[in-house]
Amino acid sequence: MRRLLDGLYTGAAALAALCMVVLLACVLLSIASRQLHFMVQGLDAYAGYLMAAAGFLALAHTLKRGEHIRVTLVLNLLQGRWKKGAELWALGAATLLALLFAFYSxxxxxxxxxxxxxxxGNDATPLWLPQIAMALGTVVLAIAFVDELVLEILGRRVPAQSSEALRNE
Structure with a gap:
């Protein structure tokens, strides 16, 4: 099950990376089209759709790598059962919000x-097409939060530490 879930998170991140590459191609085509005096209809809209898709599809992978912004000031002051309770409350609330977000997406x-x-816009794209990426990204995020909550309840959760905190600027 662990390999399946990790594969799901990695797969969503790979789709996000693909969206970023196609977004780059759209931007380069837009620049080239201006220089060569031709226009590709809807290119700006598609670039926006791809940017949103990349953001939503990367959410779960980012969560599992500990890269989401999290205020740990209070949690670091707590110990024992109080810390476990605060972690469970935070993960429970986040799971509920993620499930609602996924449902409504x-x-x-x-x-x-x-x-x-x-x-x-002039592209007249059916909106459900770009919205699928948002829905998929929020569903995978909800699965990731349920995963984290279950691991915390079972006592097997190892909170990922962001390497960002280790950097000195």
Whole structure:
């Protein structure tokens, strides 16, 4: 099960990286098109969709690597059962919020599909297409939070430490 979950997080991160590469291609094509005096319709909108997709798809991987911003000032002062209780409360609240976020993201994509909602730009893209990446990213994030909560309850959670704190600037 652990390999499956880690593969899910890594797969979502790989999709985010692919979105970033395609985003780069869109930006380079946009620059080239301005220099060569031609226009590709909807390129700016697609770049925005790809940027949002990259952000949402990378959320779970970022969480599992300990790279999300987390205020540990109070947690570092607590010890024993109090610290465990605070961790459980924080992970429980985050899991609930992530589940709600995932539910409503999926609902939004589904409603956009049902109502045939399209973008108002000149690309006229059906909005459910870019919203799928947001829905997928939030579902994987919710799974990651449930994973963290279960590991904390079982006493097997090893909080990832960000390497950012180790850097001296």
């Amino acid at each position: 999926c609902k939004l994509a589904w409603q956009s599909h049902v109502f045939n909602d399209i973008s108002t």
